Amino acid sequence: MPVDREEGEGTPRPPSYQMATWALLGGVLVLVLVLVSARGRHGPDTTRDYPSRSLPAEPVPVLLPPPEMDPGYWPCSDCHEGEKTNFEVRKFEEEHDVMEFKHGTLWCLDCHDAEQRDTLHLANSDRIPFSESWRLCTQCHALKLAEWRAGVHGKRTGYWWGPKEYRNCVECHDPHGPRFKPLEPFPPPWPPRGPGSTLVEAAHE
């Protein structure tokens, strides 16, 4: 049976009640629009129109000065000057006995110069200062020289495009025992927190 739509005309609700309904609807509408415009939209597909920035000229890498010499041993000439050189390959028992020697079959005088004690010498007997020790190392480790120059061997700091700081071999490797010594690791990450996790139990105690 069709409803008589005119029936309600004679009995309108109090105006205040109607206004409240409208206000409520209006408020909800505004809120929905705000939420939709703020959150419910997929992000833009274009990239941001950044101002153009170009790279400056290619920087020159910077070789940091070598580390300080150990004042307990340096300068070598303090002890060795005027002393008769013992060329015999032997185990040290008095001096240098705490040092670790693990560098293949190398002997001191393969690198250290016997005549001018505060210098090193290359395989061709050219004398070089300690500050250029990388020239000595790379006589054998020539492949590492190329990688070191390219920045693939050895630690670099500073700028990937700017003053790139790189280091002498002896900064990281002890020339007498070049392999890295084991290190204490920094603390492990926390295990996940969740049901059954010991951390959760500890937190609730």
Add this chain to the structure above:
Amino acid sequence: MSDENRSGTRGARGASRRQFLSACGLGVGALTGLTGAAEAFEFDLEEFFQKHFRELSDDEVAEVLERLERKYSKQYGKEVTIDATGPIDGVVYGYGLDISRCIGCRRCVYGCVDENNQSRDPQIHWIRVLEFERESAIRGIDLEEGNPYYNHEAVPAEDKFYVPIACQHCEDSPCTNVCPTGATWSEPDGIVVIDYDWCIGCRYCMAACPYGARHFNWGEPNVPADELNPDMHLLGNRPRPRGVVEKCSFCIQRVRDGRYPACLEACPVGARKFGNLLDPNGEMRFLLENKRTFVLKAELHTRPKFFYFYGRG
């Protein structure tokens, strides 16, 4: 529904113009009330109405930066600078990690935490260092077998090797593909970034990432004021709100100024390499051309820009 109700609707349809206008007035009034309430609860309306980062004009970006600088400087009691430095033309970043040299010391993990203002408690680490049995490498690396919780007195432990993992900054990144709000995307220089103001915390990206590189702020992030790094980027290391996802940004605040990422500088064995993939004379190209290089989960075709290599031999 009763007839009485229907008649009510009919009555409303016949409402006068005056009634309608007054209702609109009430709506506006409600909005004004909202503003008042927002102020009372320290709710930032400007932040709420902020547009997506990629839709902001330069002036609007400047306004956002200024507002955030004010907010964080007040919150942490120290001068904070935030920038939104853009990419550099002709630069796509790449990362190299020498797994033959990594000793698993986790210096990178904490270098990253300090630089990028990760929450200390609850703890968030962008880098996870996985420990593997050397023997398992013969079968190939299965990331499921990696243990991030190792705790030896000294590393490297015998017969173990280490694979640090953070965001791989994929060329075809599953995380950005699934984001329902477009809150994460790949920048022209290849850095996958997150707009923390646009992230709704649905964590779809975390489910999509095959590398576990994304982390969620379940609680209010907590960074002690004296440890806060005040040098920030809007899309990088600025303090995150609760309920958003975060991850490695290649230290966007450093690399766009030409500097190396913090993890690289923290590495004591020089296992980490970084540079411009488009620079034919750069270290990344030398590495890719001369070293045995691989990417994680290459079979997924995500095309990471994070390369692992064997430096020895």
